[in-house]
Structure formats: C-alpha cells, structure tokens
Amino acid sequence: QVQLVESGGGLVQTGGSLRLSCRASGRTSRYSVAWFRQTPGKDYLFVAALTVNEGNAHYANSVKGRFFISRDDVENTWYLQMNNLQPEDTAVYHCAADFLGSPADIATGGRWGYWGQGTRVTVSS
Numbered sequence: 001q002v003q004l005v006e007s008g009g010g011l012v013q014t015g016g017s018l019r020l021s022c023r024a025s026g027r028t029s030r031y032s033v034a035w036f037r038q039t040p041g042k043d044y045l046f047v048a049a050l051t052v053n054e055g056n057a058h059y060a061n062s063v064k065g066r067f068f069i070s071r072d073d074v075e076n077t078w079y080l081q082m083n084n085l086q087p088e089d090t091a092v093y094h095c096a097a098d099f100l101g102s103p104a105d106i107a108t109g110g111r112w113g114y115w116g117q118g119t120r121v122t123v124s125s
Contacts, residue, residue: 009119020080022095029073032100037091044109053101085123092118
C-alpha cells in the first residue's frame with residue numbers, strides 16, 4: 001500500500017510561483033504519477049502526469065507552458081512547479097500514482113488508485 005502526502009501549497013499573488021511536492025511512503029519508480037486539482041462542488045480535474053512506460057509529461061491545456069511535473073525516484077517524491085499562477089488555478093491539489101500509461105487513462109481521475117489528501121493553493125488577484 002502506497003501512502004502519499006502533499007506539501008507546498010499556500011497563498012500567492014497572481015503571477016507568482018509555487019512548487020508542490022508529493023512524497024510516497026514506498027517505492028514509486030514503477031508507477032506513473034500525476035497531479036489533479038479540485039474546486040468546491042467539482043470533480044477532480046487533470047493537471048499533469050508523468051507516465052513511467054514512456055517517460056513523457058502530459059499537461060492539461062490550461063497549464064501548458066506554466067506548470068512542470070518532475071520526479072525523484074530516489075526520494076520517492078514528485079513535484080509540480082507552478083509558474084505565472086492565475087486566480088483560476090486556485091484549488092486543492094492532489095497527487096496520484098498508479099500503473100497507468102495511456103493518455104486517456106491518465107487524464108481520468110477514477111483510473112488512479114493511490115491519492116494524497118491534498119494541499120490548498122490560493123491565488124489572489
């Protein structure tokens with residue numbers, strides 16, 4: 001069983017940056033990893049993922065060029081560097097891990113088996 005813990009959220013002004021971290025309790029080098037975000041009353045929305053089979057990064061259109069996902073398999077940690085933050089990026093960000101590879105699967109929250117509790121990001125205008 002893999003447990004995930006996010007950190008790095010907070011309050012930032014429009015145009016600012018944050019780096020989120022997700023640390024796993026066990027080895028995750030064989031897993032694909034991802035970030036989703038959730039706003040009140042809405043489903044988890046795909047943000048970014050790194051697939052283990054191809055090693056490619058995938059991003060939601062709304063964050064391309066501003067957010068960057070990376071991983072450190074020695075530390076069992078992955079990151080989401082968020083730049084040029086906008087008020088619409090305000091959400092609770094959750095990390096996820098599982099054995100997924102197809103683009104259709106990785107963008108679907110229900111396909112991921114392991115989740116963290118989330119870290120809140122608030123972008124003030």
